[in-house]
Amino acid sequence: MKKIFLFLFLISVINLSAQEIIEPSPIKWYDIETAMELQKKVPKPILIDVYTDWCGWCKKMMKTTFSNSAIAGYINTNFYAVRLDAETKDTIVFKGKSYVSTGKTHELAIELLNKRMSYPTVVFIDKKNKITFPIPGYLKTKDIEPLLIYFAEDLTQSVNYQDYSLAYMFAHPQIYKEDLAKVPVENKLDTTGVVNWLTFEEAMELNEKEPRMFFVRTYVDWCYSCKTMNTITYSNPVIASILNDKFYAIDFNAAYQKDIKIKDRTFKSTGKGNPHELATVLLKSQFVFPSNVFLNEKFEIITTVPGYNSSKQIEPILNFFESNSYENTKYQDFYKTFKPEIK
Secondary structure (H helix, E strand, O other), X not given: OHHHHHHHHHHHHOOOOOOOEOOXXXXXXXXXXXXXXXXXXXXXXXXXXXEOOOXXXXXXXXXXHHHEHHHHHHHHHHOXXXXXXXXXXXXXXXXXXXXXXXXXXXXXXXXHOOOOOOOOEEEXXXXXXXXXXXXXXXXXXXXXXXXXXXXXXXXXXXXXXXXXXXXXXXXXXXXXXXXXXXXOHHHOOOOOOOOOOEOHHHHHHHHHHOOOEEEEEEEOOOOHHHHHHHHOHHHOHHHHHHHHHHEEEEEEEOOOOOOEEEOOEEEOOOOOOOOOHHHHHHHOOOOOOOXXXXXXXXXXXXXXXXXXOOHHHHHHHHHHHHOOHHHOOOHHHXXXXXXXXXX
């Protein structure tokens, strides 16, 4: 597990905003059959670039977006990349079924694109072999960045793409200045809230005088969705108010390099690129980032909520625990009657 954690730590050097162009594209492209076999051995999502030889925008995307050194590096690290000529004459075996050319368009391209033939189109297949919605059209670097992170960090189960991409843009206002100017007023995100984030030691000292529940946001530097959640989700004034008034909110980098003392126990750093001993305890060796950990006043773990959450998603969760409803109510029942402040 520590080796996996170290590998993920190393990819933090990727800077998706880098603009160096390398031709030909430095992406390692596979055929789809090879990618599917590789996925069985080492699970990664598959990115499929569906193109045609006559498509000018396909060629431009290959010379720009896919030749961007940062984008290519991120794709090579986190995906198996496939190029599929929608007009190939080859027979392709996909998920045990043979696909052939119809004379003009290949059967597999028709299936992957849901019969909506537009080029270029990017299709993602997640680690569980589920084909996701196709994204048609030429994608600039700034267009593909949030898509790559969304699928690489398995956000499909925790947040819809529209909500995540909006938050991502608000987290990078200089890159998306023009896009943000087009966002309707009612959809703009309020990030004026400020959370009084504490260290474990500070929180424990305050808890001795006034016992409260603890909330621990747990993240690592290589996790891009963590950065978005840290910047946007917790900065909503409603969320910030709940965290400041009802919890001791603790900021915790799971790769922290110093020892942490809690009560009579000292939790050790295990070295650069490895999870902190306290992270291993809090997350029970299930290193999913971001994760939020709830603990009672005695610093006993109540539960861990893994995955990215928007402000709207986390508001009922925070209320569920701060009201102690978790003690005698199922979350689904609590949620049915919950009246959110965030619209």
